């Protein structure tokens with residue numbers, strides 16, 4: 001770990017980091033691909049490296065840097081964002097427990113809750129978490145875990161992490177916040193009262209659309225031990241050394257990228273909000289967002305995802321996303337390149353029409369991941385495709 005003397009931008013590039021390769025003085029942490037490590041004597045050593053599933057020097061550097069940036073005691077880098085969700089659930093839940101979850105959540109997390117956890121005798125109560133009162137009403141003695149996402153995928157709803165953190169503390173429940181859209185640059189859930197923060201590094205943290213991974217940040221040593229056991233020994237799903245190198249590299253430009261994402265997304269959101277073919281725009285940085293004040297208080301950056309409702313039906317919305325050139329039609333988000341998706345037929349395709357309706361995902365919803373291209377190219381691309389609708 002580095003000391004507190006450095007700013008976020010300096011820690012992100014690795015300022016002050018210990019370099020175990022003192023003999024070669026690598027400026028960049030090398031990729032240690034070795035699956036196993038030689039030992040001086042027979043037995044299981046207390047210290048040092050033994051086997052890459054347990055620990056690896058490249059992954060350790062990434063985890064330490066992410067821990068500094070998240071103000072966490074410990075970070076575990078995992079092989080996907082979903083591996084972090086599974087690790088936390090398998091670590092903390094037993095049959096008879098209840099999860100209180102936001103009703104607007106990433107579809108994969110919801111699928112895990114509805115189709116997997118319930119099979120283990122865990123009940124999930126969904127609440128509109130934009131109002132902490134709803135979380136308070138749903139909490140009770142059997143509520144072990146409270147699962148929030150802020151901002152949510154894809155509707156960019158927020159929850160007041162500090163207020164929910166006070167409630168979970170009163171009730172002895174564990175608060176987990178999915179911080180994928182914000183990243184630790186924009187929001188540090190542990191500072192706001194969450195016990196655990198998870199994220200998909202596949203998105204903004206790596207930022208170059210060339211690695212799938214995730215990270216769990218935790219403040220408490222006992223929880224950390226439990227997560228380490230489940231991630232490495234039960235699921236066997238830590239991040240590979242090569243992906244750890246890629247994420248550590250991407251992390252160096254996180255602050256600069258997030259500033260550019262926000263600048264471009266703000267211009268795109270303002271353009272869409274004024275367009276006659278757009279029925280509604282979701283972006284926490286817009287004054288019209290219902291939780292804009294909370295976003296301004298809780299976040300240091302509004303991020304790069306903008307979603308909107310086209311004033312048209314599903315067929316027209318699909319035609320619109322297919323018409324775009326600079327925005328590439330693809331699932332995922334958070335990379336330097338701008339992507340677009342028709343959520344109902346793409347990332348939410350596994351949900352039934354009724355489930356999509358409950359989740360507020362209409363056939364007219366479009367999700368944009370606004371990248372680092374010039375807004376002078378992004379906005380004309382949107383304008384031309386909207387003209388065709």
Ligand SMILES: Cc1ncc(COP(=O)(O)O)c(C=O)c1O
Pocket residue numbers: 080081082083106108149153178180181199200201202212213214332
């Ligand atoms: C909010 C959120 N959490 C978790 C995940 C899962 O991440 P991964 O695809 O890396 O497993 C995603 C993926 O889109 C996401 O948007």
